[in-house]
Amino acid sequence: MENKYQENRNHPKRRRTLSVEQYVEGVLNGDRATIARAITLVESNSPKYFHKSQEVLRLLMPYTGNSIRLGITGVPGAGKSTLIESLGTKLCDRGHHVAVLAVDPSSSVSKGSILGDKTRMEKLSKNQQAFVRPSPSGGTLGGVSRKSRETMLICEAAGYDVIIVETVGVGQSEITVRSMVDFFLVLMLTGAGDELxxxxxxxxxxxxxxxxxxxDGPNKQTAENAKAEYNRLLHFLQPATQGWETKAYTISALTGNGIDDMWNIINKYKEKTLKSGVFQxxxxxxxxxxxxxxxEEQLKRDFYENPYIKEILTDTKKKVTEGTLPPAQAAEKLLSEYNKNK
Amino acid sequence: MENKYQENRNHPKRRRTLSVEQYVEGVLNGDRATIARAITLVESNSPKYFHKSQEVLRLLMPYTGNSIRLGITGVPGAGKSTLIESLGTKLCDRGHHVAVLAVDPSSSVSKGSILGDKTRMEKLSKNQQAFVRPSPSGGTLGGVSRKSRETMLICEAAGYDVIIVETVGVGQSEITVRSMVDFFLVLMLTGAGDELxxxxxxxxxxxxxxxxxxxDGPNKQTAENAKAEYNRLLHFLQPATQGWETKAYTISALTGNGIDDMWNIINKYKEKTLKSGVFQxxxxxxxxxxxxxxxEEQLKRDFYENPYIKEILTDTKKKVTEGTLPPAQAAEKLLSEYNKNK
Known part of the structure; x- marks a missing residue:
């Protein structure tokens, strides 16, 4: 009977709409259901939720920032999930609250290439001190990146003090993740022959x-050799963070060997960069x-999605690439038409 | 008497204004005085010359492109001028016509840090088959880059078949030069100890x-060692041009050793990339x-130079960096004010 009744409704699982205050209170209380709904709110592509989600965020802002934000990248198969599960569980055991997010612009196309399969971090997902959130769907890297940044803020306001942002090396996604975290690490594999x-x-x-x-096992020596090789190379590159020397290390996510060292390195990094002010x-x-x-993204979108510009852009670009129209003249013409037709 | 007469005029050296047709004809005839004036025209920051310069360029476009465009970068003291003088003179002797331009966003501040001192390429500057033009002044890298690109087109239309664009490693200038040339080379020095x-x-x-x-001389062996080291490193990086392996070579701009090889490499590159279509x-x-x-630069300029935006931007940005206003809300507010106040 109940089933039949539900079927007659348009939204069988419709829940009460939360007010801005209810979102804020729930997140600040660490209520998992509200956190999840707040994230869904910021992930929404619908313009009608934009102002509400921004108001929630604005009220949460004073409670954000009390965390270390870690970015992790690595090719598929490098062992990111195993590492995050292992590190995350260890940190929860020590009293930390760990949130795991993903930035994966490909997931909207390929349906969840990372974190889509929750079973990949089964243990951590079930941990009451951990919060694992798959990559938001929704188009462009810019969109995914905004959602992930805002999700990070919600998790911080909810009391998570270690935020792990995972990405696969698709397009510009590493650069994007680097731009939202404090510490960025690359997980690598050794292989036969040419390690690098x-x-x-x-x-x-x-x-x-x-x-x-x-x-680990028979692979240990190969990994040590690769480490030496990378350190040689790194020595010649400018470091990513002022005052911090980027180095290579070996680790076994499987046996847990090196995980404590990893956490120590991250803490040493935080201490050092906080002291120098580079962190802040x-x-x-x-x-x-x-x-x-x-x-800047919005300015470009307004321009390129202007119906009149859309109509004349292809032809103008054709003339430019054929070399019959100078680019500056083409740009000037398009901009003047845009200003007349918006 | 003649002197006195000139002093009484506001513009003692005022020349007859050229028509668009006169510019085009003069450039196509390779007339050096007209080429120089056409470059001055495209380098002008005055909006009143913009349309005229673009019209000249549009008419010249069909005559452009018949050249190899070389970008050269290197730290001050690497020997860029000596190399360009040596390579340029050799190429002129073989019947080529060589234009040397510079992209140096710092020159407008520091007054000509490269190519400013013409005596640095005294021999080449006097060669009738060469045309040496210092970096245009005028502000932003974007501005300098537009001027250099257009100057390159004028030189090509005038019959110069080797265009050398020199830059020092200031800010993004290498990326800018890379984006306007076919072949990009880095000139380096060996040093004591840590070569790279x-x-x-x-x-x-x-x-x-x-x-x-x-x-050369006692430095030869050190240079050879550095070459081996660089090749080791390059092996692990993705090449800049599809289908072409970036390698390190030694050269002596002073003795001329290796200059012929350099030109052969450039020709081999051109041949290979023309065949594969990568060049085109x-x-x-x-x-x-x-x-x-x-x-995109103009869209940003319109926004950031809007008087109303200028007035509220500092305060908005302060709230964002202090963490009291969410970035997306700030961006939305600024954009909506912009659309109301432009």
Missing amino acids: QGMKKGVMEIADALFINKA KRRQNQLSEWMDSLI | QGMKKGVMEIADALFINKA KRRQNQLSEWMDSLI
């Missing part, structure tokens, strides 16, 4: 540490740059 | 070749990206 091949362009230069995973400065810059990038 | 220190972030990854200069594709993309960047 396949390193994505520029990734070493934004990392605060490289960890070579699966340094980076966070301020990240907020400021985040605002700038939102503005 | 001081390499600017990301430069190796946009280079088509590294040349270690001053491989990159040029098309460069034109298209140039137009996009001009549009």
Whole structure:
């Protein structure tokens, strides 16, 4: 009977709408259901929820920031999930509250290439001190990145003091994650032969540490050799963080070997950069740059999605690439048409 | 008497204004005085010359592109001028016409840190088959870059078939030069001890070749060692150009040793990338990206220079970096005010 009754309703599971105050109170109390709903609110693509979600965030802002924000990248198969499960569980045991988020622009297309399968972090997901959230769907990296940043703030306000942001190396996603975390680490694998091949362009230069995973069993020596090789290379690159030397380490997410060291390195990093002020400065810059990038993305979107511009852009671009129209003249013409037709 | 007469005039050297047709004809005839005036026209910051300069460019466009465009970067003291003088003179002797331009965003501040002193390339400057133009003054890298790109087109239309664009490693200038040339080379020095220190972030990854200069006399062996070290590193990086392996070489701009090899490498590169289509594709993309960047710069300029935005931006940004206003809310507020007040 109840079933039949529900079927007659448009939204069988419709829940009471929460007010801004209820969202804020629930998050600050660490209520998991409200946290999840607050995240769903900021993840919404619907403009009608934008102002509400921003108001919730504004009221939560004073309670954010009391965490260490870790970014983790690595190729598929590098062992990110095993590492996060292992590190996260250890930290929960020590009294920390750990939130795990993902930035994965591909997940909206391929349906959850990371964190989609919750069973990958089964143990951590069930831990009452942990909160595991898959990558938001919804298009562009810019969109995914805004949602992840805001989710991070909600988790901080809810009392999570370790935020782990995972990403796979798709497009610009590492750069995006680097721009929202304090400490960025790259998880790597050794392989037969050429250890360093396949390193994505520029990734070493934004990392605060490289960890070579699966340094266990017969693979241990290979991993140690790779570590030495990476350290040689890193020595010649400018470090990602002023006053901090990026180094390579070995780790075994499987046996747990090196996980304590990893956490010690992160703490040493935090202590050092807090003392020098680099930590605080980076966070301020990240907020400021985040605002700038939102503005600039919107300015571009307004332009390129203008119906009149859409109509003439292809033809204009064709003339430019064919070399019959100088780019500055083309740009000037498009901008003047835009200003007339918006 | 003549002197006195001139002093009484406001513009003692005022020249007859050229028409668009006169500019175009003069440039196509390779008339040096007209080329110089056409460049001055595109370098002008005055809006009243913009349309005229763009019309000149539009008419010249069909005659552009018949050249190899080389970008050269290197720290001050690496020997860029000596190399360009040596390579340029050699190429003129072989019948080429060589134009040397500079992209140096610092020159407007520090008054010509590169190419400002013409005596640095005295021999080449006097060569009738060469055209040496210092970096345009005028503010932003964006502005300097537009002027240099357009100057390059004028030189090509005038028959110069080798365009050398020089830059010092200031800010984003290498990336800018990379985006306007076919082949990008980095000139380096060996030093005592740590050969690879001081390499600017990301430069190796946009280079088509590294040349270690001053491989002469007692320095020869050190240079050879550095070359081996760089090649080791380059092996692990993705190449800047698809289908072309970036390698390190030694050279002596002073003795001329290795200059012929350099030219052979450049020709081999051109041949290979023309055959694969990478050469043509990159040029098309460069034109298209140039137009996009001009549009996006202007959209940002319109926004940030809007008087109302200027008035409220500082305060808004302060709230964002202090963590009391969420970035997305700040961006939304600024954009909505902008749309109301433009």
